[in-house]
Amino acid sequence: MEPVRIIQQDGKIHLVFNTHLSVSHARALHAQLGQVLAPPIGSLVLDAGQVEQVDTAAMQVLAGFCRHLQEQGTPMHWQAVSPAVQQAGHLLGLEKLFGGSV
Secondary structure, three states, rough: OOOEEEEEEOOOEEEOOOOOOOOOHHHHHHHHHHHOOOOOOOOOEEEEOOOOOHHHHHHHHHHHHHHHHHHHHEEEEEEEEEEHHHHHHHHHOOOOOOOOOO
């Protein structure tokens, strides 16, 4: 199972994260997110509302991805953030990196 579904719709790219994001998914997650960065990006919508479990490795990949988007000035919006992602973001001090949605 892929860690994220990538859906192109209405000129936006929607990233829908699966229920479990862990170190075992980190490499695949990094590769999938890297594919999103290859072509020019109009706008991204991130949906982590279904994530039930997330570990530090997966959060590091997400943090690097979000940091890159911010540095490039790519518009990004969190549609949903699960309590698991909110808690992990808080524990790791990533609230600002995730646009305050975490």
